[in-house]
Every structure is written in structure tokens, then in C-alpha cells.
Amino acid sequence: MKYISTRGQVEPKGFIDTVLMGLADDGGLMVPEKVPTVSESTLQAWSKLSYIDLFLNIFALYVEDEIPADDLRQLAEKSYANFRHPEVAPVRQINDSLHIMELFHGPTFAFKDVALQFMGEFYSYISKKYGEVIHILGATSGDTGAAAIQGVRGKEGIKICILHPHNRVSKVQELQMTTVDDQNVLNLSVKGNFDDCQKIIKDLFADLPFKKQHHLRAINSINFVRILAQTVYYFYAYFRTQEAAAGRPINICVPSGNFGNIFSGFLAQKMGLPINKLIIATNENNILERFVKTGEYKPGDFRSTHSPSMDIQVASNFERYLYYFLNEDAAKVSAYMQQLQSEGQIVLSGADLEQVQQDFAAHGASNAECLDEIRKYKQQYDYLLDPHTACGIAAYELYNGDNEVCVTLATAHPAKFDEAIILCDIKQDFPAPIAALFDMPQYQTVIDHDQDEVVRQLESFYTLQV
Ligand SMILES: N[C@@H](CCOP(=O)(O)O)C(=O)O
Numbered sequence: 299m300k301y302i303s304t305r306g307q308v309e310p311k312g313f314i315d316t317v318l319m320g321l322a323d324d325g326g327l328m329v330p331e332k333v334p335t336v337s338e339s340t341l342q343a344w345s346k347l348s349y350i351d352l353f354l355n356i357f358a359l360y361v362e363d364e365i366p367a368d369d370l371r372q373l374a375e376k377s378y379a380n381f382r383h384p385e386v387a388p389v390r391q392i393n394d395s396l397h398i399m400e401l402f403h404g405p406t407f408a409f410k411d412v413a414l415q416f417m418g419e420f421y422s423y424i425s426k427k428y429g430e431v432i433h434i435l436g437a438t439s440g441d442t443g444a445a446a447i448q449g450v451r452g453k454e455g456i457k458i459c460i461l462h463p464h465n466r467v468s469k470v471q472e473l474q475m476t477t478v479d480d481q482n483v484l485n486l487s488v489k490g491n492f493d494d495c496q497k498i499i500k501d502l503f504a505d506l507p508f509k510k511q512h513h514l515r516a517i518n519s520i521n522f523v524r525i526l527a528q529t530v531y532y533f534y535a536y537f538r539t540q541e542a543a544a545g546r547p548i549n550i551c552v553p554s555g556n557f558g559n560i561f562s563g564f565l566a567q568k569m570g571l572p573i574n575k576l577i578i579a580t581n582e583n584n585i586l587e588r589f590v591k592t593g594e595y596k597p598g599d600f601r602s603t604h605s606p607s608m609d610i611q612v613a614s615n616f617e618r619y620l621y622y623f624l625n626e627d628a629a630k631v632s633a634y635m636q637q638l639q640s641e642g643q644i645v646l647s648g649a650d651l652e653q654v655q656q657d658f659a660a661h662g663a664s665n666a667e668c669l670d671e672i673r674k675y676k677q678q679y680d681y682l683l684d685p686h687t688a689c690g691i692a693a694y695e696l697y698n699g700d701n702e703v704c705v706t707l708a709t710a711h712p713a714k715f716d717e718a719i720i721l722c723d724i725k726q727d728f729p730a731p732i733a734a735l736f737d738m739p740q741y742q743t744v745i746d747h748d749q750d751e752v753v754r755q756l757e758s759f760y761t762l763q764v
Contacts, residue, residue, distance in 0.1 A: 299362050300331045301522060304621040305635070306628025313361045314424060317523045320516025321503040326631065327618050328522045334359040336570045345537040349386040350374050352537075353530045360526055365423075373423060377416040380405050387412065387531045389538040389705060392679055395698055397542070397705045398687070399535045406474050407711035407732065408607075409559065410445035413527035417517055418449025425455035431513040433760050434458040435502065437495035438518075439555060440471035441607045441710060443485075446517040451480040458517075459484040459759055461495040461752065464744055467606055470714045473735035476742040483741075484759045490747035491600050493612050496556075498749050500614075508753075512760050519558025520614050528562035529569075535705045536571055543703040547574035551694045551706040553686040554578055555608035557586065557615035559707070564619060564657070574702060577659045579693035581605045581686075584662025586613060591660065593651040596643035604668050604718035605685040607710065620644075623653065661693035668692065672712075672722045682726060684710040685718040 300310035305326030311319065316328045336344070336359075344352055353374050354367075361370065378386050383403040391397050404411025421432045432455060436446050443460040450456045460475060464487040467475075476485050488495050496518070503509055503516065519525060532550060539548055550573050554560040560578050567573045578586050581603040589595040597611035617635060624630040638644050646654060663671070671688040675681045683691060687708040698704040712719050713732045745751045 299334070299360055301328045302331050302628075303327065304329055304617050304628060305632045313364045317420065317521060318424070318430065318515060320514070321500060321520045323506060325504050326628070326635075327520055327615070327621075329618055329621060330360065330522075333565065333568045335568075338570075341570065344533060345540065349530070349534055350378060352534055353527075356530050356533065357526065369423065373416065373419045377419050380415065381411075387534055389535060391542055392675075392681060395703055396691075396694060397535075397539050397703065398681070398708050399531065399538075399705050400708045401531065402684075402708060402711040404445070405448045405731075406441070406444040407714050407729070408441040408445060409528075409707065409709040410441045411448070412531060413524045414442070414445040414449040414517060416527050417446070417521075417523060418453065420523065421450060421456055421515065422453045425453075430455075432456040432515050433513045434515050434517050435499050435756070436517045437461045437492065437499045438467070438475075439463065439492035439607045439609055440467035441714075442518060444471055444474035447475055447478050447483055447485075449517075451478050451483055453482065457482045457484070457760060459486065459756060461486045461488050461499060463487075463491045463495055464489045466491060466602060466609065468715050468717055470716065470732055470735065471606070473738070473740065476740040477735055477738035479739070479741055481762075484755065485742040486752060486755055487742045487744045488747055488752075489744070492610050493597070493600065494747045496610075496612065496614065498747075498752050501749060502752070502756075512756060518614065519556055519561075525558060525562050525565060525615070525618070528559060529566045531707075532563045532566035532573065533571055535707070536573065539703060539705050547702045549573065549575040549577055549694075549698055549702055549704040551577035551579055551690050551697070551704050553605070553608060553690040553707065553709045554580060554586065555583070555610035555613065557613035557619065559709070560658070561615040561618050564622070568622070575659055575697065576657065577661070577693050577697045577704070579690040579706075580660070580662045581608045581668065581689050582662060582664060583609050583611055585611050587660040587662035589616075589660070590654055590658050593646035593654065594643060595638070595645070603685075604665055604715070604721070605689055606715075607686055608689070619657075623650075623657070659693070659697040661689075661696050663689040663692040669718065669722050672718065672724070676722070676724055682712045682719070682724065684708065684712040685715050686710055
């Protein structure tokens with residue numbers, strides 16, 4: 299299995315080099331040269347596997363012999379040992395048509411742990427086995443940062459710097475990141491929004507001499523391994539719902555900001571998982587909804603919402619979708635991305651738009667809708683949704699058809715977003731690890747939205763002996 303760039307200017311790479319490269323050196327995103335497909339009989343055989351065995355079977359198709367099978371098993375077992383649920387990602391049936399896959403049983407109570415616990419172990423393995431220097435640079439709207447830091451804190455040979463938007467993440471998200479006192483962690487709180495943070499890190503990754511000199515590694519979903527690790531739970535969700543669905547089509551509804559989570563579902567579908575509909579849920583930052591409904595992909599005005607992890611206008615994995623949408627034509631992808639940069643938009647119409655609408659349905663929930671869903675599900679089912687999952691539920695209610703079953707992905711635990719829960723007049727008890735954060739000192743550097751300042755911070759952090 300080799301990996302290539304969506305823009306076609308990178309020599310094919312193996313799995314490990316692809317992970318280490320992160321953002322492709324030509325500015326594109328790495329994708330498998332050929333997506334492996336699985337037969338019906340394989341799906342049948344996989345449907346009874348435990349989460350870890352399923353993970354190993356799927357990874358085997360992408361990693362081939364680059365990592366010995368025993369090593370990969372150890373890495374996977376270590377990655378999921380800290381999850382609070384033995385199934386890793388359990389599925390709960392809420393009513394006849396709705397199932398919720400709880401992806402928040404990892405150390406930082408968000409779906410990001412599922413991939414980032416593995417990435418932490420993987421980077422540590424690569425650092426020990428090959429002596430690679432691992433200097434992680436990432437941007438977060440709240441959840442990725444906390445999960446990435448948790449995945450590598452205190453690990454030898456690894457340093458991590460995370461940019462988050464100052465005062466634009468929830469209090470718990472901020473505490474999860476900034477109460478970590480390990481010397482290998484640097485939190486930069488940037489006066490700006492998530493898109494500003496993501497742009498800074500992408501520009502630094504695109505500066506190849508800088509990237510090489512400082513051994514920059516990515517943990518965001520620009521890194522293909524993030525996508526792959528998330529693909530596993532789509533298979534798991536499908537298999538765990540099949541019995542209750544009793545032959546009815548199964549849809550999956552996905553709260554998504556950076557398009558990484560939903561793209562993992564798209565990849566699972568491409569591999570042969572018979573997901574009926576992929577439903578994108580987002581908030582008032584509804585670029586993805588507008589794209590699916592009108593064909594116009596155009597970043598709009600940034601809004602602060604009750605679901606801050608999805609406060610994103612420029613969705614980085616959109617480019618991976620474009621690549622497959624354009625029949626893997628890298629020259630066309632480059633032209634579209636060039637157009638996005640110069641004209642600020644991409645517009646699809648006619649048969650192209652119809653194709654997009656076959657691939658996805660999408661809904662951007664308003665702030666009011668989000669809170670209404672939280673109240674409603676607490677009242678009707680005594681189930682407390684976090685605000686991102688609530689946006690997902692709003693989308694499920696709109697797009698799940700009669701006689702269809704839907705798995706909505708619960709991407710975070712409500713305790714991470716008490717600001718929204720309080721607005722619904724609901725009182726929740728915090729799980730102990732979250733409650734403990736409020737008594738801890740914080741470590742972060744607040745900086746202006748200024749790339750040169752980030753460079754200065756990185757240069758001193760990466761040369762620091764820890
Ligand atoms: N919602 C994310 C934003 C970054 O997305 P990623 O999937 O590319 O890491 C967050 O919580 O940080």
C-alpha cells in the first residue's frame with residue numbers, strides 16, 4: 299500500500315512516512331493510492347469482532363508489513379486500555395430508529411481520543427524504534443488539543459505544541475489542555491479563531507525547510523492515520539446496529555467541523571460498508587450545509603456557538619473528498635484549491651451537485667435548535683446530549699427517512715460543555731476527572747494572532763532540554 303498526495307506532486311510513500319509527513323509536501327493531503335475494498339463475506343466475518351480486533355483487521359489493509367502484527371496489537375491494546383467502557387465505542391439504542399454511538403469514553407471525554415490515544419502510542423513507538431524526533435504541532439477548537447496532549451504528555455522523545463483560540467473553547471476544554479504541567483507540552487492561546495490557528499500551522503507545515511529543520515509532525519486530521527483510526531468505529535457502529543435494524547437501511551449522522559470525522563465515514567463506505575446515507579451535522583458555521591445544498595463552498599462569517607468544537611469555516615478534509623469526487627484527478631484538485639485561494643470559493647452545479655447530494659445530506663443547527671434538542675432528549679429519554687451531538691440529533695430528525703435506522707455519533711460528553719447545559723436549566727454532575735481540573739493551576743502563553751510570534755515560541759520550545 300502506497301500513499302500519494304491529493305495534488306499529485308509527492309512520490310508515493312509508505313504508511314510510516316505518510317504519518318510522519320502529515321500535510322503532504324505539495325500542500326495537499328495524503329490518501330491511499332488505492333482504497334482497499336472488503337467483500338461481503340469479510341464484512342460478515344468482521345461483524346462479530348471486538349473493537350480491537352476490528353481495528354487490527356482494518357489497519358492490516360493499510361499498514362501491510364510495515365509494522366509487525368504483534369507490535370500493532372500491543373499499540374492498539376495500550377491505546378484503548380484507558381477507555382472507561384470495555385467496548386471502547388458502545389452503541390445505545392434510544393428508540394426504534396435512533397441509536398447513539400458514544401465516542402466519549404476515552405481520557406478526555408471526546409471522540410478525538412479514539413484516534414489520538416493510538417497516535418500518541420504510535421509516535422512514541424516510531425521515536426523509540428527509528429530514533430525519529432517528534433515535534434508535534436497542532437491546532438484545536440478544543441477537543442483535538444486536549445486529546446493529543448493527553449496522548450503524548452510526558453512521553454520521551456516527543457514534544458507537543460497546541461494552538462487554541464483564546465477564550466473560544468469551553469472552560470473544561472481549556473482546563474484539560476492547560477492544566478497539564480509536563481515539560482514536553484506547550485499551549486499557545488491565540489487571540490483569534492480556530493481558522494486562524496489552523497492557517498498558521500498549515501503555513502508552517504508548508505514551509506518545507508522550517509518543517510524539516512524542526513521535525514514538525516501533525517496530529518490534526520490532515521494526518522491520514524487520524525482518518526484511518528476513525529474509520530474503525532463506522533464499521534463497529536454499523537455492525538452493532540444491524541440486528542436491531544432488521545434489514546432496514548442504516549444511516550450514520552456525524553457532527554463535523556473539519557470534515558475529518560465525516561470523511562472517515564466516507565472512506566468506510568468506499569471500502570464497501572453499506573452505509574445508506576451519511577448525514578453531516580454542523581452548527582451556525584454552516585459552510586458544509588451550504589455546500590451540500592447549493593454547491594457553493596465558500597467560508598462565511600465566523601460565529602461563536604454552543605458547540606465550539608465545530609466553530610470552523612475552513613474544513614481541512616474537504617480536499618480529500620474533492621479528490622474522490624473528481625475521480626482522483628490531482629490536477630483538477632490543484633486547480634480547484636487554487637481557485638478557492640484566489641476567488642474565495644468553489645461552486646459546483648448540475649450533475650456535480652447531484653453527486654454531492656447523493657454522497658451526503660447536511661444540516662447546520664441553529665443555537666436555539668441545539669438547546670431545544672438537549673432539553674427534549676433529557677425530558678423524553680433522560681439522555682443528556684452534549685451540544686455537538688444535539689446538532690447531530692437535529693440533523694437525524696430532518697434526514698432519517700421512514701423505515702430507516704440512524705446511528706448518530708455522540709462526539710463528546712456533556713460535562714465538557716456545561717455552558718450550554720446550564721442554558722437548558724439542567725444541572726449535571728461532573729465525572730471526577732473533570733471536576734478535579736477546576737482546582738489545578740494552568741500553564742499557557744497568550745499570544746497575538748501572529749505567525750512570527752508562533753515561530754519564536756516554537757524555536758525556543760523545540761530547543762529546550764526537557
Ligand atoms: N474540532 C476540532 C478541530 C480540529 O480538527 P481535526 O479533526 O483536524 O483535529 C477540535 O476539537 O480541535
